[in-house]
Amino acid sequence: MNVFTWFSDRNNITFLIAIAGFAMSLYNFLRALWDRRCAxxxxxxxxxxxxxxxxxxxxxxxxxxxxxxxxxxxxxxxxxxxxxxxxxxxxxxxxxxxxxxxxxxxxxxxxxxxxxxxxxxxxxxxxxxxxxxxxxxxxxxxxxxxxxxxxxxxxxxxxxxxxxxxxxxxxxxxxxxxxxxx
The missing domain is CATH 2.60.40.1890 (PCu(A)C copper chaperone)
Structure with missing residues (x-):
């Protein structure tokens, strides 16, 4: 299975966007904790x-x-x-x-x-x-x-x-x- 066929499926693209959104949310949450630390x-x-x-x-x-x-x-x-x-x-x-x-x-x-x-x-x-x-x-x-x-x-x-x-x-x-x- 090649990459182009995998990306041609709309469900795979939606899954990839969901994973990227989760990763960005997790990064923003951890960054906010880091910024609000008591330093x-x-x-x-x-x-x-x-x-x-x-x-x-x-x-x-x-x-x-x-x-x-x-x-x-x-x-x-x-x-x-x-x-x-x-x-x-x-x-x-x-x-x-x-x-x-x-x-x-x-x-x-x-x-x-x-x-x-x-x-x-x-x-x-x-x-x-x-x-x-x-x-x-x-x-x-x-x-x-x-x-x-x-x-x-x-x-x-x-x-x-x-x-x-x-x-x-x-x-x-x-x-x-x-x-x-x-």
């Missing part, structure tokens, strides 16, 4: 620790990149240190307060706030922000210099854990001005 990366920028009313106030500046084409919601975030998990603050927290003076006159008084949770990052988007957590006082000495810890990011789909090599402790004085109160 993100974290780029550490810097961190700072300070005592605050019986706690250690831990602030981290980082960029979170959504690697998928679908929007990604970040519901909660945690720092994991010494095997224990500590939640980042939900509402925005003051990270820095600063002024600019010109000729002895205060020209601007501003504050920098942390990112409030939850938040959404658009497809292939990036959110660069500060995040604040209140930790037990005994963690200050461990986290105020160069250190290693883990960050857990909770999305509606899953929880992703990142190992962070925190090599840049300190504040962003050069970028934002003069620190007056935090």
């Amino acid at each position: 993100l990366s974290i780029d550490y920028v810097n961190h700072h620790c300070s005592p605050c009313k019986g706690h250690t106030r831990f602030e981290i500046r980082m960029n979170i990149q959504n690697l998928s084409s679908a929007p990604l919601s970040i519901v909660r975030m945690y720092i994991i240190c010494d095997g224990k998990s500590y939640s980042f603050a939900f509402p925005a927290q003051e990270v820095m307060e600063f002024t600019h003076t010109k000729g002895g006159i205060e020209t601007r008084h501003s504050e920098v706030l942390s990112q409030s949770l939850p938040f959404t990052i658009s497809g292939h988007g990036v959110c660069g922000a500060y995040f604040a957590a209140y930790l037990p006082p005994e963690l200050q000495s461990k986290l105020e210099g160069k250190c290693k810890f883990q960050l857990a990011v909770q999305t509606p789909q899953k929880r992703v854990v990142f190992d962070i090599d925190a090599h840049n402790p300190g504040l962003d004085f050069e970028e934002y001005g003069f620190f007056t109160n935090a």
Whole structure:
């Protein structure tokens, strides 16, 4: 039986179109799952620790990149240190307060706030922000210099854990001005 006789039968052509349609539908379904996956990366920028009313106030500046084409919601975030998990603050927290003076006159008084949770990052988007957590006082000495810890990011789909090599402790004085109160 040759190919031309097989294609001359209308039922065979209908069967071939049905198989091609099924294959394309399966491909589109798997591609949609792949595009909506929970894929993100974290780029550490810097961190700072300070005592605050019986706690250690831990602030981290980082960029979170959504690697998928679908929007990604970040519901909660945690720092994991010494095997224990500590939640980042939900509402925005003051990270820095600063002024600019010109000729002895205060020209601007501003504050920098942390990112409030939850938040959404658009497809292939990036959110660069500060995040604040209140930790037990005994963690200050461990986290105020160069250190290693883990960050857990909770999305509606899953929880992703990142190992962070925190090599840049300190504040962003050069970028934002003069620190007056935090």
